[in-house]
Amino acid sequence: MCALAEAPVLGTTRKKRRGLENVQEALLECISGVKGRGKSGLSAEQEAQLQQAVAELEADGGVPAPTRSGLLEGRWRLLYTTRPGSASPIQRTFVGTDAFAVYQEILLDAEGDGGARVNNIVQFGGAGVLKVEAEAITDTRPREGFAPRKGQGFPLLGKSATYPPAAKDMRVDFQFDTAAFDLTALPFKIPYPVPFKLLGDETKGWLDITYLSPDGRFRLSRGNKGTLFVLVRDDPPTDRLLAAIMSGANDVQVSELVDAVEAEGGGEASPAQSRAIQGTWRLRWSVQAPNANALQRLAGRGARSFQVVGGAAGPGRLENRLELLPGLRVRASAACSPQGRRRTRVAIDGVFLELFGLRVPLPIKQNEPGYVDWLYLDDNLRITRGNKGSVFVHTREA
Known part of the structure; x- marks a missing residue:
C-alpha cells in the first residue's frame, strides 16, 4: 500500500524539489499494482492518495x-x-x-x-x-x-x-x-x-x-x-542528456543527466584504449573547475570548441581548437596515451593563436602532464572529467 505524506513547507528550492520527488515516488507506488494501466487494481484509499499526489504535482x-x-x-x-x-x-x-x-x-x-x-x-x-x-x-x-x-x-x-x-x-x-x-x-x-x-x-x-x-x-x-x-x-539517458543540452537546460539539470549516464553504464568498456576516441569532437557543454585555465573558461562560455584525436593530429596526438571569431582561433597540441581502461594522459606541448593562417605562440605551459577520465564513450557521444575536476560533454562531428 502506498503512503503519501503531507508535503511540508520547505524554505529552499532543493528541499522543495526533494519534496516533489517524494510525492512523485508515492504516486508511482500507488499505481504499481494497477491492472490495464488504470482499468482496475486500485482500492478507494489508493485512488484518493493518487489524486492527492496528482494535485500536488500539477499545482507546482x-x-x-x-x-x-x-x-x-x-x-x-x-x-x-x-x-x-x-x-x-x-x-x-x-x-x-x-x-x-x-x-x-x-x-x-x-x-x-x-x-x-x-x-x-x-x-x-x-x-x-x-x-x-x-x-x-x-x-x-x-x-x-x-x-x-x-x-x-x-x-x-x-x-x-x-x-x-x-x-x-x-x-x-x-x-x-x-x-x-x-x-x-x-x-x-x-x-x-x-x-x-x-x-x-x-x-x-x-x-x-x-x-x-x-x-x-x-x-x-x-x-x-x-x-x-x-x-x-x-529513451536512454544519453538521449535525455543531449536533449537537455540542446534545449538550454541549466547546469544542475545537465549534471544530473551526466550522472545518470555514468550510473547506467554502457558504451565502450575500456574507452581510453578504444579506437572510438579518434576523430573530431565538438564541445556541447562543460562545467569548469575554479582553477581551470583561461582557454578552458573561454570554451565553457559558449565559444565553438573542438578536439581532434589522432587522424590529422597524428598518432598519439590530440589538438584542441577554440574558434573565437571568423579566422581567429586558438590551437593547443598535446601528446596523449592511455593509462589504464578509463584514463588518458595528456601533455600539452604547444599553444598558438592563429589569425587567418598566421600562428603566434602563446606563453601557456603545463608544468606536469594532466589527464582526463572517461565517464562514457560511444560512437557519437563522450563524457570526460579532467584532472582539475572540469566535466565535458562532446559529440562527434561528421
Missing part, C-alpha cells in the same frame, strides 16, 4: 513552459490513465490491455517536411506495432492556417473538452494524419482503418503538459477527452 507544474523544453522530447511509456466515458476507440481497445506496451513519441524539434510530431505507439510484443501519427502545433511552433479543435465531436469517437490552456507553452495541439500496423510477419504495413482526411475536426485534439519533472523522467498530461496520463521516460 515542474519545468516551466514545458512545450519549449527539450526535456519533453523523446519516447515516453504510459503507466496509467484514467478511463472516462469519453475515451477514444483506440484507448478503449488497446490501452487497457497489459499484454501490449503503450508509448508516446514527442518530436517537437523534428526537421523536414514532417515538422513537429506526436506519435502514439502500441507494441504487440515481438509481433509488431500500431503507430498513430499526428502533426504537432505549439505556441512556439505554430502552423499557418491551423485552427485548433472547437467542437465536442461525435459521441462515438469520444466527447472532447473545449476549454483553453491554463498557461502559455503548456499545450500541444495535434492533428492525426496517418496510422498503420507494422507487423513483423508481413513485408508491408496495414493502414489503420480510419479515414483521417474525411474526418476534419475529429482528427484534432490537444494535450496539456500539467507536470514535467526537472530531470525530464516523469510527466503528467491531460488530453482533450478528459483523460489523465502518467508517463515515464523510456
Whole structure:
C-alpha cells in the first residue's frame, strides 16, 4: 500500500524539489499494482492518495513552459490513465490491455517536411506495432492556417473538452494524419482503418503538459477527452542528456543527466584504449573547475570548441581548437596515451593563436602532464572529467 505524506513547507528550492520527488515516488507506488494501466487494481484509499499526489504535482507544474523544453522530447511509456466515458476507440481497445506496451513519441524539434510530431505507439510484443501519427502545433511552433479543435465531436469517437490552456507553452495541439500496423510477419504495413482526411475536426485534439519533472523522467498530461496520463521516460539517458543540452537546460539539470549516464553504464568498456576516441569532437557543454585555465573558461562560455584525436593530429596526438571569431582561433597540441581502461594522459606541448593562417605562440605551459577520465564513450557521444575536476560533454562531428 502506498503512503503519501503531507508535503511540508520547505524554505529552499532543493528541499522543495526533494519534496516533489517524494510525492512523485508515492504516486508511482500507488499505481504499481494497477491492472490495464488504470482499468482496475486500485482500492478507494489508493485512488484518493493518487489524486492527492496528482494535485500536488500539477499545482507546482515542474519545468516551466514545458512545450519549449527539450526535456519533453523523446519516447515516453504510459503507466496509467484514467478511463472516462469519453475515451477514444483506440484507448478503449488497446490501452487497457497489459499484454501490449503503450508509448508516446514527442518530436517537437523534428526537421523536414514532417515538422513537429506526436506519435502514439502500441507494441504487440515481438509481433509488431500500431503507430498513430499526428502533426504537432505549439505556441512556439505554430502552423499557418491551423485552427485548433472547437467542437465536442461525435459521441462515438469520444466527447472532447473545449476549454483553453491554463498557461502559455503548456499545450500541444495535434492533428492525426496517418496510422498503420507494422507487423513483423508481413513485408508491408496495414493502414489503420480510419479515414483521417474525411474526418476534419475529429482528427484534432490537444494535450496539456500539467507536470514535467526537472530531470525530464516523469510527466503528467491531460488530453482533450478528459483523460489523465502518467508517463515515464523510456529513451536512454544519453538521449535525455543531449536533449537537455540542446534545449538550454541549466547546469544542475545537465549534471544530473551526466550522472545518470555514468550510473547506467554502457558504451565502450575500456574507452581510453578504444579506437572510438579518434576523430573530431565538438564541445556541447562543460562545467569548469575554479582553477581551470583561461582557454578552458573561454570554451565553457559558449565559444565553438573542438578536439581532434589522432587522424590529422597524428598518432598519439590530440589538438584542441577554440574558434573565437571568423579566422581567429586558438590551437593547443598535446601528446596523449592511455593509462589504464578509463584514463588518458595528456601533455600539452604547444599553444598558438592563429589569425587567418598566421600562428603566434602563446606563453601557456603545463608544468606536469594532466589527464582526463572517461565517464562514457560511444560512437557519437563522450563524457570526460579532467584532472582539475572540469566535466565535458562532446559529440562527434561528421
